[in-house]
Amino acid sequence: MDVIDGIYETHVQVSDLEAAMRFYGETLDLELGTEIAERRVAFYFASDADGNRTMLGLWEVEAVSPSHFAFRVAEEDVGEMQSFLADRGVSVVEDFGIPPHEQPLVHPWMPAAAVYFEDLDGNQLELIAELADDPRPSLEAMPLSEWRALHDSP
Numbered sequence: 001m002d003v004i005d006g007i008y009e010t011h012v013q014v015s016d017l018e019a020a021m022r023f024y025g026e027t028l029d030l031e032l033g034t035e036i037a038e039r040r041v042a043f044y045f046a047s048d049a050d051g052n053r054t055m056l057g058l059w060e061v062e063a064v065s066p067s068h069f070a071f072r073v074a075e076e077d078v079g080e081m082q083s084f085l086a087d088r089g090v091s092v093v094e095d096f097g098i099p100p101h102e103q104p105l106v107h108p109w110m111p112a113a114a115v116y117f118e119d120l121d122g123n124q125l126e127l128i129a130e131l132a133d134d135p136r137p138s139l140e141a142m143p144l145s146e147w148r149a150l151h152d153s154p
Contacts, residue, residue, distance in 0.1 A: 011057035012123045013064045017042060020058045023119055027088045028071075030056065046071060070114070070126035078104055078129040078144065081115045085127070090117050095124070106131070106147040108139035113147070 014020035017040050024030045030044035033055065040060035045053045056069075073081055081104055085092060092101065095116035104113035104127075114128040133151050 009055035010069045013061045014058050014121050017060040064121045066122040068124040070128045073127050073129040075129050078113045081127045104144045109137040
């Protein structure tokens with residue numbers, strides 16, 4: 001029996017709680033769970049198609065130590081990741097030494113397609129969609145179009 005079914009929550013440090021709340025709530029469309037103003041913390045939810053929720057905690061601190069986490073995206077929405085960010089004025093950034101890309105980047109060992117961006121405090125964020133194809137760990141990261149060409153998929 002597998003007891004762990006996934007990661008339910010993660011927390012990040014932010015330098016300005018109100019600005020971070022606008023970014024995560026208004027820009028990324030996450031659902032506000034609660035804000036505890038006296039503790040300088042806010043909690044947000046994201047839900048998948050089955051109604052399963054995950055939680056993100058934003059903690060205001062004086063000196064942010066940036067971290068990394070990813071938002072799961074359904075495979076059928078992989079083509080929307082770039083426009084989701086662009087429509088909200090969020091820029092794609094370099095990651096794994098690969099310059100910003102115009103389409104999702106596929107990590108063949110998983111396989112999963114990813115787009116990287118940052119919040120206002122330099123926390124490294126990612127939209128990631130697991131792909132149904134078989135893993136190909138011997139291959140380097142590549143644009144989604146190259147991955148699809150290898151698999152004759154749209």
